[in-house]
Amino acid sequence: MRILVCVKRVPAVGSRINVTDDGQQVDTAHLGFTTSPHEECAVEEAAQIVERLDGDDHAVVVLTLGPEASAEQLRYAASVGGSEFALVTAEGGLDWDPQRTAVAITDAVRELEAAGGLFDLILFGNESADGGNFQVGIRVAHALGRPIVNGIKGIDVGERGFTARRETDAGYEVYELEAPCALGVKEGINLPRYPTMKGRLASRKAQIQELDCAGGADAGGQSRVRLHRPPERASTTVQLGDSAEAAPAVVDLLDELGVL
Amino acid sequence: MSCVAVLVDHDRGIPSGGALEALTAARPLAADLGVAVNAVVLGDGELFDAHGADLVAACAAYGAACVHRGRHALLADYGPDAWGAALAGFVEIAGPVAVVAAGTDRGAEAMAQLAARTDLPLVANCVDVSPAGSPADASSGRPAGEAWQITRIQWGGSLLEDVTLTSTLPLLTIAQHSVEAETANSSTTDVDVVDFEPELGPQVRQTLVRDRVTLTEGITLSTAPVVVSGGRGVGAADGFAPLEELAELLGGRVGCSRAVTNNGWRSHADQVGQTGTRIAPEIYIACGISGAIQHWVGAMGSKNILAINIDPEANMVTKAGYAVIADLHEVVPAICDEIRRRRDRPT
């Protein structure tokens, strides 16, 4: 089985997010980078799927579109179960509009499949942590003519494809897709592993294939003017106490709010 | 007459709360453009027999002048391909000037399917939309122009992004809870209902809901009037027992932070935040949670917040309306005792 996972490099932001003076990006002067959380789970899911299969004729190919530095996220993926790696270099930063991103990723998938064969499954995150466009995976899958369902929190391999569970407010819905297909997964589908010693070694040895699919992709119709922080909710905190003695005051409050 | 079309996403005939917000948000937009708001609902004959009248009434109450009912046997239940193809069919038949949906799971997914099919841009999770030609806004420095000026959320709401949109048919989703759903003033008796039958190929069958499983009966995390959440400060899985008890006493649900799910103390279904659930209870009781921005965006819809934390400087504490600065392991059981004491007291 060949599985492709598309991951995005995003700033590892802390308790508040700062923006550069020109408003064009998150100020990463004091920040590291990480893999967007849903996609970290997608890599883990792909690794678990192939580990459950017999034989060793399986691949977990991890692809990212971004600046050269995104190789860091591919190396991390190598330490937690990825086996092949593709970097689609995007000039001008890593935060393209979603249409342009989707076109470049689609081209990259076609190139990878021409060389290595069809992917039985392509995994995306439900949404990227920063942009949150909720569409790149769906655009790519549609361009490739493959079915996709988003919001997936469980995957089982079947005879001809995959059974996928999508979380709802009260439980889950079940979908059945024939391979080749795509799924957008959500955090919570699994608990991603930490890199082991062996994993760290694999990471250092990982061969990263660079693809230049970005050339043909025009900018989409959505274009950034600036990023800014939402106004903070001004609040004065009423302190109800500094010990368990505060309990009556808390219960008074609950009573006042009508939830008692 | 042309319109701003709103996809009213529903679950087997019950419209989502987000859909009513999207209808509300579409009204000023349509007014700016000088057109009416129309609603699009998708289903099959059986669904419309059972829920059609209620769906139409809801759309009308929230300002739709016309309801387009897309009917097809393959629309009996939800499927992203079926909904996307039906929407694309609707766009061809009705020629709206913009299509809007809620940023719910279904709204977002169906709109992305439509965007993929039409190869048009889709701006996700908008909080403010000014169509082209609308007057300049001196206070925000926004110029009037050809492109639409839109503010959308990034990072689950931690950041805002101003974008311009150039498109022959703007496609938008409205960030959940960014507007309050409000019924329209206009009379609701003369709503038009138009049926259309989209062409759906057999390939849409692949992504139809096959089955569903209910795990939670009654109130859920996103609908609970009270949410009692625990963070890393709870210390262990069994440390949640007093929080469970408090939630039970108040008819609420237990939530948690990502630190808790990452430690395997609770299921991810309980996680509040950017990559978890967005909640909007009457009161959120956050115990041993620092209030990182990604947690806060899931909790900020709460009407009131009580933080229980040993650190008076914690983000959760400084942002909350109420706080108790003490060990949660002492405070939470004391609150439970006090509630029981008052309930047992003869009145």
Ligand SMILES: Cc1cc2nc3c(=O)[nH]c(=O)nc-3n(C[C@H](O)[C@H](O)[C@H](O)COP(=O)(O)OP(=O)(O)OC[C@H]3O[C@@H](n4cnc5c(N)ncnc54)[C@H](O)[C@@H]3O)c2cc1C
């Ligand atoms: C892209 C992305 C998405 C994310 N999505 C989410 C999300 O959906 N939800 C989420 O929660 N996080 C999310 N996070 C993680 C988030 O950044 C924080 O790491 C996380 O919320 C911290 O959890 P916490 O507050 O429980 O732990 P900590 O930050 O460690 O805070 C523990 C708190 O407990 C207090 N405490 C300790 N002992 C006690 C005691 N005995 N009594 C009272 N108080 C005590 C401490 O003072 C402290 O304030 C995300 C991160 C990223 C990068």
Ligand SMILES: Nc1ncnc2c1ncn2[C@@H]1O[C@H](COP(=O)(O)O)[C@@H](O)[C@H]1O
């Ligand atoms: N630059 C990128 N590189 C690789 N995958 C991406 C990139 N941007 C988006 N994706 C994938 O598309 C999904 C949806 O992204 P978005 O539409 O931005 O919310 C993400 O979860 C990723 O799996």
